[in-house]
Amino acid sequence: MSSNWKHIYSLYLFLGISCSTVFSQDIEPKQDVNVDDLGNVSDEFQELFFEALKQKAITNYDKAIEALEKCVEIDSSSKYLYLELGKNYLELKSYQKAEDNFNKVLKDKPNDRFILELLFETYFQQHKYEESTMIVEKLVRFNTMFKEQLANLYFLEKRYNDALTTLDELDDEYGVDPYREGLRKRISSKVTNPNSQISRLEKKISENPKEEQNYLNLIYLYSKNNQKEKAFEKAKLLLKKSPKSEFVHLALYKFYLEESNIQEAINSIKIALISNKIDKKSKHKLINDFLLFVDKNSQYESQLLNIVSLLSDNENSGSVFTELGHYYYKKDDKEQALNFYERSIKNNVNDFTLLKRILLLQLDLKRYEKAETGSKLAIELYPAQPIFYLINGVSSIHLEKAEKALDILGVGIDYVIEDQKMESDFYKQMSAAHQKLGDTTKASEYKQKANQLQKKS
Template sequence: AVHSQQWAVNNERRTMNNKQNIKYNTPAPARSQSKSGFRVNIRRHTYRNCFLVIGIFGLFIFSSCNMLLHSKKSNLTSREDYDFTYTFLEAERLKMLGNFDEATFLFEKCKKLNNESAIVNYELATLYIQKKDYSKAIDFAKTAIKLNPQNSWYKALLAVLYKQTNEPKKAILVYKELLKTNPNRVDFLYELANLYNYIKKYDDALKYYEAIENNFGVNETVSLEKERIYLVKGNKNKAYNEIQKLIESNPGEVRYYGMLAESYVSDGDFEKASEVYQQMLKIDPNNGLVHLSLSDFYRLNKEYEKSFNELKIAFASTDVEIALKIKMLITFLNFSNESSELKEQSTQLLIILIETYPDNNEPRTLYADFLLKENKTEEAREQLRIVVKNQKSKYIIWEQLLYIESTLNDYEAIYNESSEALEYFPNQPELYYFNGLSAYQLKKYDKVEETLKQGVEIVTDNLPLKANMYSILADVYNKLGKIKESDEAMEQVLKIDKSNKIILNNYSYYLSLRGDSLDKAERMSMLCVELEPNNYTYLDTYAWVLYKENKLQKALEIIEKAYNYGG
């Protein structure tokens, strides 16, 4: 491994001779993005993290061992040379295994054995990059270059480090040095263009972008970067020419026409934009992105009917991502209350999405929300029933459906749907409440007891819900003749809410019927009346308790009040 030949030649695989395989990483033009997204897929460039073809990982690929032959000759004894080689190979092995600290220790030992080894300094630089200690990495890279100034890889690493530490001017100097000995390396040309662009020396950036084009032909990302620069410089005609070049290089690519049309729209030239849109429709009449962009164009031109017609075509096309459609639809829904026309348009778009994506639940969920706001409760219920049939694992949809069923007082549906939902969400206390309440209304008292006994055990911080469960349980226990359990359930409610009027009234009434703890019954009934003095039901109960205590005169006074309040 140590004596493999021609490592530099082998690594020339990195040189890109086939212009169709060139890949760049560059920013898209700094225009405002239209909804059509013709520029959305252009890959973005982040200066500090862009390592490109000669990035950090690329620099790790080639074998360090192969470069040992290119280290400076040293005066090592045969034993020292053996120790150096063995230690180096062991360090290399540890680095490959990801043991960077141990590898660093051994490479530093190699440096002590032979302080004129360029490759050792290079390896230490790469390891300190892993540790994010860029200052040390730069020092070791510089030393490697000093010991072997002809090695392009060492210089490339230093350039990358300067980019990482946001020192673009230093990186430019290194790349220029690299370009002297590698004049046809597109990656170096591109790095220089990108760096000059970053420091806003646009003329220099253009020079290198043009050099790339001269060597490798028209390239989308380079052309778009040139367009952006020309726009910054205020030269719109040259900016348009860059897009025209892309169209000429690939006349069947509708995206380029879209970019040009959007550029014209951005500059207010609607006539030229319209001409380009007509060309786009001829090339690809069924392209949803074309119709979406055209919808935006008509909207800006205040041709609203045409705009909406194009939007409907775009919504029916799978060329446009559903996420974008949903985002646009939500905007429609937010303003739908402002006019009947917007409501109608919102409805049409919702139905188009449901028909286009029958297996996607999001459009149906949005439609259900829309129908609820329009008080079309039964229609909303039908949409949510389809959603839970297709997707049973989303709890919030089950809960929303059950609330709708409760507003419709459809207890049979509540019971069946909450029973099914509990199979998927046994730890959701609200489902126990819905199930218990509906079973109560359907007079399935044994089921109420079974369900709500489980429910009160899993409720934690929702005390009002727990109180409601105990309240239903108390009534059911009373109906089942379980008097002790009924009293205990009502006591639990009063622990949570000592002013619960329904329980105060019912508890006092049940006690009076049995003739038990009449003084306690009187206190609870009196408190209930104090809380709501004009409620004839509570007054009637209070009069009854007083009657059971043989306090007839006071009972008569209270029952007369109840009568006067409508009882």
């Protein structure tokens, strides 16, 4: 199986989702049958057997089974019959019948990888995790990457130590993998007594003190077990053993912040942010953590901007920039809030609330051309939202486009439903537009309408 597929399938395993189609596509159809494979059989047998293959090919599984059953009546000795019956029953989700037929084949071919894979799928679809595990333990002999599925199955059986040990074996053989690290954390979160895992990692570190991942796993376990001092000591030890380690700073910055060693925390944050090895999600969490710190310690706000400058717009940083926008919006720093919101919207173009806030800030800061352009696009996305027509009208008035403003305000007010405050705002802007055009009578009329509604609201 390809490594990418295995990650996808492992996710299905972990979530307990049915995935027979995905699994079936990955199994190589190496069991093609020709006349010689069938042995010395009658013409009628051959005709029925290949009719079954034809019907299966066009997804007529019931008819394929019917033809195969007739073959069994003629000669029940051919194992190909039970293989094909199993495959057809599997397609029909008749799992027990599929299982029975595959087991008939497996008696003669106990180490056939193809049959084992089919049987594994059949067991798993029935949520028979213990049987699934037994099969995958055999499949590991063919390809050790099956251990990824094995770790997931151990998790489903609540064999957490076995699951983590299996992941360690994979890391030792193939190196660290982001998917497996995520899986490790999910499994570790279920471990109520991590002492055996801690002891095992301590032993691995003593045997191989240069292996970075063992330290990182141990730091995580100590932290999760609320042994922060031990976790901090291991992080500092790793930095001493491996001064160029970048991943260790994902742990160190938290410890430095907690002991108010702010400069060291900032240095760790910067190292992590410019790292090509650390994933975007971890970088975003790091910035969010520092943002929470700055919210309580405003004297380090200048450092926040310095740190954020290391995070590029092309790193899918929309959520981080949104949080930064919220931070400055609460502080009434409209310039900075708008700056981060505008960077955020690149990855959140359909976010109604964010879009509205950006446009209102642009009006407040007299960015009328931007507000006009943005509100026009917003109307295309949300044609029944009156706020965007109102913003477009206000922008047009300030850009000396009074006639255009009246047109757009006239359309937008029809979408106002039971909102006297907004309806009043529309009339105020219509009054302003008529005033610009020199029609004082209309301007006064709409101003009066606005005032009447304002009194009611």
